[in-house]
Amino acid sequence: MFAPASGLGVFDRESGERQIALEYLAEAWNEAEEDGVQSGSLAHASLFAALATLVKMHGDEAAADLVAMLPDRIRSGEYNLDKILQ
Structure with missing residues (x-):
């Protein structure tokens, strides 16, 4: 599973909006994996x-x-x- 909270260092310090976007992507990624993708x-x-x-x-x-x-x-x-x- 994709876990955006760990190890992002530079990424999450650059932009709050990027962090929010990554959280949306992580949620979609996890849902897709649960569906078998x-x-x-x-x-x-x-x-x-x-x-x-x-x-x-x-x-x-x-x-x-x-x-x-x-x-x-x-x-x-x-x-x-x-x-x-x-």
């Missing part, structure tokens, strides 16, 4: 929806620049919900 399918659909929205809002280049930064952010644990921040 696999986590992998939810993740792929979520990434597609997020990237399509970013491209629409900011254009291809800006979205591509954001995606290009993701490997380092992922490797540093920024998206690891199991990571305990002190």
Whole structure:
């Protein structure tokens, strides 16, 4: 299950509205899993929806620049919900 409250560090400090949005997404995610939708399918659909929205809002280049930064952010644990921040 998707638990947005743990390990968000920078994300939840950046914007109260983003935290609220993440809570809505977590609720929808959990409901979909309860209905039998696999986590992998939810993740792929979520990434597609997020990237399509970013491209629409900011254009291809800006979205591509954001995606290009993701490997380092992922490797540093920024998206690891199991990571305990002190």
